[in-house]
Amino acid sequence: MVTCDRYINPLIVQRADPFIYKHEDGYYYFTASVPAYDRIEIRRARTLEGLAHAAPRTVWRKHDQGSMSQLIWAPEIHYIQGSWYIYFAAAPSTGPGPDGLFQHRMFCIACESQNPMAGEDAWEEKGQIQTGLDTFSLDATVFEHANRLYYVWAQKDPQIKGNSNLYIAEMANPWTLKTQPVMLSKPEFDWETQGFWVNEGPAVIRHQEHLFMTYSASATDAHYCMGMLKASVDADLLDPASWTKWDHPVFQSDMAEKQYGPGHNSFTIAEDGHTDMLVYHCRDYTDIKGDPLFDPNRHTKIQPFTWDAAGNPDFGKPVPYNYNSTPAAM
Amino acid sequence: MVTCDRYINPLIVQRADPFIYKHEDGYYYFTASVPAYDRIEIRRARTLEGLAHAAPRTVWRKHDQGSMSQLIWAPEIHYIQGSWYIYFAAAPSTGPGPDGLFQHRMFCIACESQNPMAGEDAWEEKGQIQTGLDTFSLDATVFEHANRLYYVWAQKDPQIKGNSNLYIAEMANPWTLKTQPVMLSKPEFDWETQGFWVNEGPAVIRHQEHLFMTYSASATDAHYCMGMLKASVDADLLDPASWTKWDHPVFQSDMAEKQYGPGHNSFTIAEDGHTDMLVYHCRDYTDIKGDPLFDPNRHTKIQPFTWDAAGNPDFGKPVPYNYNSTPAAM
Numbered sequence: 001m002v003t004c005d006r007y008i009n010p011l012i013v014q015r016a017d018p019f020i021y022k023h024e025d026g027y028y029y030f031t032a033s034v035p036a037y038d039r040i041e042i043r044r045a046r047t048l049e050g051l052a053h054a055a056p057r058t059v060w061r062k063h064d065q066g067s068m069s070q071l072i073w074a075p076e077i078h079y080i081q082g083s084w085y086i087y088f089a090a091a092p093s094t095g096p097g098p099d100g101l102f103q104h105r106m107f108c109i110a111c112e113s114q115n116p117m118a119g120e121d122a123w124e125e126k127g128q129i130q131t132g133l134d135t136f137s138l139d140a141t142v143f144e145h146a147n148r149l150y151y152v153w154a155q156k157d158p159q160i161k162g163n164s165n166l167y168i169a170e171m172a173n174p175w176t177l178k179t180q181p182v183m184l185s186k187p188e189f190d191w192e193t194q195g196f197w198v199n200e201g202p203a204v205i206r207h208q209e210h211l212f213m214t215y216s217a218s219a220t221d222a223h224y225c226m227g228m229l230k231a232s233v234d235a236d237l238l239d240p241a242s243w244t245k246w247d248h249p250v251f252q253s254d255m256a257e258k259q260y261g262p263g264h265n266s267f268t269i270a271e272d273g274h275t276d277m278l279v280y281h282c283r284d285y286t287d288i289k290g291d292p293l294f295d296p297n298r299h300t301k302i303q304p305f306t307w308d309a310a311g312n313p314d315f316g317k318p319v320p321y322n323y324n325s326t327p328a329a330m
Numbered sequence: 331m332v333t334c335d336r337y338i339n340p341l342i343v344q345r346a347d348p349f350i351y352k353h354e355d356g357y358y359y360f361t362a363s364v365p366a367y368d369r370i371e372i373r374r375a376r377t378l379e380g381l382a383h384a385a386p387r388t389v390w391r392k393h394d395q396g397s398m399s400q401l402i403w404a405p406e407i408h409y410i411q412g413s414w415y416i417y418f419a420a421a422p423s424t425g426p427g428p429d430g431l432f433q434h435r436m437f438c439i440a441c442e443s444q445n446p447m448a449g450e451d452a453w454e455e456k457g458q459i460q461t462g463l464d465t466f467s468l469d470a471t472v473f474e475h476a477n478r479l480y481y482v483w484a485q486k487d488p489q490i491k492g493n494s495n496l497y498i499a500e501m502a503n504p505w506t507l508k509t510q511p512v513m514l515s516k517p518e519f520d521w522e523t524q525g526f527w528v529n530e531g532p533a534v535i536r537h538q539e540h541l542f543m544t545y546s547a548s549a550t551d552a553h554y555c556m557g558m559l560k561a562s563v564d565a566d567l568l569d570p571a572s573w574t575k576w577d578h579p580v581f582q583s584d585m586a587e588k589q590y591g592p593g594h595n596s597f598t599i600a601e602d603g604h605t606d607m608l609v610y611h612c613r614d615y616t617d618i619k620g621d622p623l624f625d626p627n628r629h630t631k632i633q634p635f636t637w638d639a640a641g642n643p644d645f646g647k648p649v650p651y652n653y654n655s656t657p658a659a660m
Contacts, residue, residue: 008379008380008382008383009383010383010385011383013373013383013384013385013386014386035365035366036365036366043343045653045654046654049338050338050653050654052338052382052383052653053338053339053340053341053343053382053651053653054343054653054654055340055343055614055627055629055651056343056344056626056627057615057627058619058625058627061619061620119617120619284385285387285449287449289388289391289450290391295388296386297385297386297387297388299385321383321385323375323380323382323383323384324375324376324380324384
């Protein structure tokens with residue numbers, strides 16, 4: 001059995017919006033937002049613990065100017081139909097647009113080499129992912145289901161209060177949408193509207209006969225938390241009615257343990273090949289000086305989770321740090 | 331016996347100029363240059379491995395302008411006479427001065443609290459360390475010996491070819507020199523003058539009846555390597571004649587293992603309380619895009635070392651990475 005003590009937390013310091021993918025080559029691939037928001041880097045290791053020590057390589061860096069020149073956020077690396085893809089958000093400046101929000105749009109880079117660690121020359125830009133609406137958009141993820149490729153992301157709708165809602169569309173290819181965006185969730189509950197009205201950072205996992213979509217809500221302080229949607233694997237995933245939304249957060253701060261604002265999660269599996277693992281970031285203090293965006297101490301954490309009798313995930317609470325309780329293996 | 335396999339390398343990714351100090355409270359304290367060169371952060375853990383996972387705290391950040399506003403380099407944390415001190419170098423800009431070199435000077439911050447992790451408010455600036463010569467200077471370390479406190483650093487002398495030489499002085503207090511700087515070493519051998527003429531990054535360790543001063547030489551590429559000086563513990567440490575200089579590097583790149591430019595070392599001891607540990611940074615590729623200064627992938631490594639029959643350190647070679655050869659402890 002994989003217990004929380006199996007892993008040292010935080011797993012990787014100063015990496016927010018963490019994403020881990022276990023590939024068929026046996027490696028865990030890791031990417032995340034870097035504190036400078038100036039590049040995309042990836043690392044890989046045979047074990048999850050190995051990721052804490054794995055040497056990164058930069059695979060893409062921000063442009064000097066233009067739409068991909070600032071605030072490179074939340075990369076995810078996926079392997080689709082024999083090639084590697086990284087989805088990420090980028091902005092033309094660090095400042096807000098006319099709507100008062102950041103000005104991110106979503107982009108994709110691709111690597112046809114089987115070794116995505118070869119460096120920047122192995123990756124090519126596929127351009128912006130067009131959704132039909134030219135507004136603040138970010139945090140894209142993709143998943144394949146029933147021989148279809150889906151794109152899920154967060155975007156601002158000027159007609160809806162808040163920073164961003166969650167959308168889904170089917171893809172024609174890994175960098176082009178085939179269908180119109182359909183909104184699956186918007187900030188509406190108390191816990192989704194603290195500080196800012198936010199739904200972002202979606203992640204999808206299948207368990208038995210259901211798909212679960214987790215996401216993050218509220219401002220990225222101690223109020224940041226995870227919500228969840230659920231759909232049957234046989235349902236029309238592009239129909240909002242197929243998705244049921246939880247009315248309470250499924251993962252949130254543990255004030256007593258100083259684990260603040262857990263979220264922007266992804267999923268992977270343990271080395272045993274079957275234990276589900278939650279990957280997320282979290283802060284350990286709230287007395288931030290200056291702009292929280294440029295405080296680098298959102299740390300990547302991982303922990304196993306289980307499924308309850310109803311077949312829903314039980315994420316528990318953010319595990320405490322244990323890097324000082326692990327005995328020295330002398 | 332502490333073997334190289336005891337530790338996973340690299341220990342900490344993207345931290346250059348690493349410094350580890352084991353304090354009487356049982357913690358290892360770690361600081362280093364951060365990739366953005368914009369702040370000083372420290373972390374602590376009960377074990378060296380724990381440092382890979384330890385959550386950092388920022389204890390000082392660069393000024394908006396002035397002499398401490400750019401390129402914050404090579405902090406070292408020391409505990410002297412009951413208080414904490416961090417020595418570091420800072421520059422007024424990222425560009426060169428009239429002499430074509432960076433414009434760093436050396437500074438000190440202090441913390442009277444016994445807990446240096448309390449954050450920025452616990453630390454106060456002690457100002458620039460004045461050496462009597464207003465030139466490029468950096469990489470200060472301090473050590474106590476025979477009830478005297480010594481300061482050792484790298485500095486440019488306009489009369490001497492190259493970027494910097496090594497100097498020593500006695501201190502009146504932890505932020506003030508008492509004596510005139512005395513030069514102990516300058517770049518002179520082939521291996522000290524590759525790319526640039528450099529002696530920098532000194533570190534001092536005692537073994538039996540001798541003091542050893544290691545340092546780094548040449549440009550910070552694959553030519554970067556470590557040299558060494560030696561003095562008797564009874565000698566006048568302010569007399570250059572007391573120090574014997576090695577005519578060959580004592581630690582250098584291992585091209586076959588892709589360990590390039592090891593250096594800027596410090597020393598600590600293993601968890602067993604007696605095994606000496608070498609702490610240094612190293613790169614694992616040479617095909618750097620753009621300015622190497624802003625390529626973040628100098629990684630902190632650690633490895634035990636031994637002493638030969640003559641009482642001199644045998645640092646061996648930079649150990650290979652082993653984060654993928656460590657078995658999963660399932």
